[in-house]
Every structure is written in structure tokens, then in C-alpha cells.
Amino acid sequence: MSLGFRTGVLPALTDEEQGRVRAMIRRIGEITDAEGLVYFDRYMDCALYEPGLGYYRRGRPPIGHAGDFVTLPETTPLFAESLARVFAPLYAGGLERTLVEIGPGTGGLAGQLTLALERAGTPLDQCILVEPDPAAWSLQQSWLAGPRKQSRTHFEWCPDPPTKWEGIVVLNEIVDAFPVARVEKGRSGWFEWGVALRSGQPVFEPMSLRAPVGDELAGIEALLGPLPEGYRTECRPGLATRLGTLLTGCTRGYACIIDYGYSRRHYYHPDRGMGTLQCFFRQLVHDDPLHAPGVEDLTAMVDFTRLAEAVDASGFELAGYAPLAPFVLATGLIDGGSPDAARQSDWVRQVLRLTGPHEAGELFKVMMLARGKVPPVAVFASCDQSERL
Numbered sequence: 001m002s003l004g005f006r007t008g009v010l011p012a013l014t015d016e017e018q019g020r021v022r023a024m025i026r027r028i029g030e031i032t033d034a035e036g037l038v039y040f041d042r043y044m045d046c047a048l049y050e051p052g053l054g055y056y057r058r059g060r061p062p063i064g065h066a067g068d069f070v071t072l073p074e075t076t077p078l079f080a081e082s083l084a085r086v087f088a089p090l091y092a093g094g095l096e097r098t099l100v101e102i103g104p105g106t107g108g109l110a111g112q113l114t115l116a117l118e119r120a121g122t123p124l125d126q127c128i129l130v131e132p133d134p135a136a137w138s139l140q141q142s143w144l145a146g147p148r149k150q151s152r153t154h155f156e157w158c159p160d161p162p163t164k165w166e167g168i169v170v171l172n173e174i175v176d177a178f179p180v181a182r183v184e185k186g187r188s189g190w191f192e193w194g195v196a197l198r199s200g201q202p203v204f205e206p207m208s209l210r211a212p213v214g215d216e217l218a219g220i221e222a223l224l225g226p227l228p229e230g231y232r233t234e235c236r237p238g239l240a241t242r243l244g245t246l247l248t249g250c251t252r253g254y255a256c257i258i259d260y261g262y263s264r265r266h267y268y269h270p271d272r273g274m275g276t277l278q279c280f281f282r283q284l285v286h287d288d289p290l291h292a293p294g295v296e297d298l299t300a301m302v303d304f305t306r307l308a309e310a311v312d313a314s315g316f317e318l319a320g321y322a323p324l325a326p327f328v329l330a331t332g333l334i335d336g337g338s339p340d341a342a343r344q345s346d347w348v349r350q351v352l353r354l355t356g357p358h359e360a361g362e363l364f365k366v367m368m369l370a371r372g373k374v375p376p377v378a379v380f381a382s383c384d385q386s387e388r389l
Helices: 015-035 040-049 078-092 108-119 134-143 145-150 211-224 239-247 304-310 324-330 341-355
Strands: 098-102 126-130 154-158 165-172 181-186 189-198 201-207 232-235 250-262 278-281 284-286 297-299 317-323 364-371
Touching: 015 040, 015 189, 015 201, 040 181, 040 189, 040 297, 078 108, 078 165, 078 250, 078 324, 078 341, 098 108, 108 126, 108 145, 108 165, 134 145, 134 154, 165 239, 181 211, 189 211, 211 232, 239 304, 250 304, 304 317, 304 364, 317 324, 324 341, 324 364
Parallel strands: 098 126, 098 165, 126 154, 165 250
Antiparallel strands: 181 189, 181 232, 189 201, 250 364, 278 284, 278 297, 317 364
């Protein structure tokens, strides 16, 4: 996600992009022919992850200033430095020196973490990059050429999470792209939005509420009170299953999840009546997820309360939760100021990028999950806000 996103007139699709959209629409047509109307989360899963066609299955990460959006590692190396200050004591405390990254994008974060941990005196033994699209491996390997030469770490690529390992797994801006059910409260109650093809184009169609989605909405309204008619939002009823699939191989260690979102009380505030679903295309943001399936990113904020509830099913327990700003400050990253006086102003801009309330500081959250007998995460002694979930 780009924090510096803009709204505006969307640029025309290239011939290649138009071809990808047509191929994706044909695939959606095959699915609807076989299944009938599809619920929105089924559509979103196809648009993002369909082999060979989905947005994240096209052989090149769409990240960076020349892509559709920018993630934190592309904006400042201080992000990785902050994480390394948290991870290094865990590795020094006896945790196996394995780092697993789910969805490594450009590979930038893995490379920055590897070198930062090397400087901290806790070099990694291995770094496992879980990239489901093997066509992207060569690009990531090229981008990681420097860190691979400068460190003793063994790098490994695989399409699925390892089946048995110990250490730390990082999910940076991954959960926001888990498919969501799109729901709305009508005059007679909640319903879901689905997708159909009409005259060869995807269109929204109302559909009946599935039981798991209804159960989740009932729990939300039991906590917050009835939401108003016309209220549109999202939920992730399959979150626990998807998270468990990614984390099940860890027998001892930590999962570190960094993403943008809110606690349940803020996510489903009555004033947030149009939900959080957004689409990113060439650094522009818009709200039509049917505009260019397979070519644009689809994302929704994370309900961190729901994420914490899903932890038990994954075999982990909550170790700490905090907005990015207090988390970064608690690591001591900025104590003493910039190490390079000549670049002081640039360093300050990078710090503000991570801590400013209108930048990543409040919108992004860090959640760490623990499994087995592990060293404590010292940083949360001064910044933990788990009680706000």
C-alpha cells in the first residue's frame, strides 16, 4: 500500500493489461458458469491469486515507485532496522536463526533485515522466502544479490511455507490482501455482494448471507450495537484458516505481522459506512474493484481484534500489539539521532514516515504471536496496547 496515494483520473490500460483483463474475465465466466453467482471473496481471490492470471501471479512484484503501490521497506531502511532491534535479542536468547518471509515482494525487507541482523551480531543461518509465484523468484534473487554476497546467510525460495521449522516468520502487508466478504445492511437485514457477468463485464449482484459471515456480523453488532441501514463493510470469515495454513509449520518461534488497520471498535465505527476496500493502480487509489481484475491491487484494512481471535486456531498466542509509532520508538531506533550528520534532514523525514500520525505511525500496527517456549519480546514492555483490541 502506498501511503502517498493519489486520487484522480485512472490512466488507460495498455494493450497487455487489456489482454490480461479479458483473460481474467473469461476465467470469471468459467467460474460463474460452473458455480453460478460468486461471492465477492471468491472473486477477490481469483482476481489476486488465480495461477497465471491473478494480480500477484504475473511474474513480477507490483511494488515500488514504478509499480502500483509502495510498502514500508521501499520508503525507508529504518523499518527493517527497527524490526532487527526486536529480533536480534530473540535470536541471541536461543531462538533458531531462521527468518521466513511470506510474500517477500521485491525481497527488499528480507535483504535489509539480513544485513541489519548481521550488524547486530546475530547473523541469520537461513532466510526462507515464501513466494507462491515462481516466475518472480529470478527478480527477487537479482534484487537480493548484494545481501547474499555480504552475509553468511543461506537464502532459499519455496512456493509454500516450510512444513517444519523454528525461528521468526514475517508477514508484512499480507493480511490486507486476504479475500474479504463484502456485506451491506439492507432494510430487512444484512446481505452479501457477489459478482456476475453481464454482457461480458463483471457487475455486482446481491446474494444471501452465508452462515459464517452472519455469525461474524452478529458478534460485531453484539459488541458495538446495531449498525445503521445502508452500512457497507467487509469481514474475513476465513481468516483463521488462511492464517493457520501459513503458520502451521512453525514448531517454536514468533510470527510478526505488520499491516494497516484498526481494532474492531474503530473498524466498524458507525461513521465508517462505506467500508475500507480500496484498489491501487499506478500509485492511484479508487473504489471500484471490478474496474480491471487481474491488473489492479485489491485490499482492505485489517480488523486486528479479529486477527487476535484467530491466533488460538493457529496454535500461537498473542505476544504483543502496538501501533507502528510507539513500537518504533520503543526499539530505541532514534535514540541519539542520525548516525550521519550530513544526512540529518533525510533521516528525520524517514523517522516521520514511520511515526507521523498522518503517515504510517498510527494506521500501521505491529502484532507478534508466540509459539512454544521462547524468549520474551522486550519491546512490548513499554508499548503494548493489546488491551485496546
